[in-house]
Amino acid sequence: TTVSASSAADAHGVALRDEQRARSLLRERFLRSLLAMCGRPVRFSMYEKVQVEAKFGASDIDVLNFQVSDLQTPIGVQKEALLRCPDIITYNFEI
């Protein structure tokens, strides 16, 4: 009936709103964590046991690349670099 259809639509609307609220809270917090990392030394653990350290600069919106400075690699220091996020397992820093 029309009544049950509209109440189903209402329930869907409520569920969607709750989901969007959770999504925005989680995303805002993640963006704050990126902000907190700007200009700080960050250690990146990559695949194949590769560890590098660099000063964090920025991330693109999809978290696919990190822009870093003074990247310390086993073959020397790279002044500016982009790290491909799919190559990273974890990264850590102090605040």
Added chain:
Amino acid sequence: MNPWRQKMPLEWQRYVNNEVKVVADEKRQYQGWVYTVDPVSASIVLVNPQEDGRAHVTVVMGHAVEKVELLQDGGEEIAQRLSSLFSPDGVQTVSR
């Protein structure tokens, strides 16, 4: 795509302010309090507060997450501490 990345925001939100153990690729293990899970990349931001008021932050990339185990609920105190760590100076969180 791994099961962790396929979760919905409300499922990820249940982990926020709780202590977890994360198993990641190459058998790496991490433990800490969940500040957030990025809904775009599914990356988990783990915080380990230090005694001097500072904190050690470890982010496990969503694509590398193999397993997440809930250990304990952090309660209001941890919730406050986590949110104040990342808030700009002078900003106070009054609601969650």
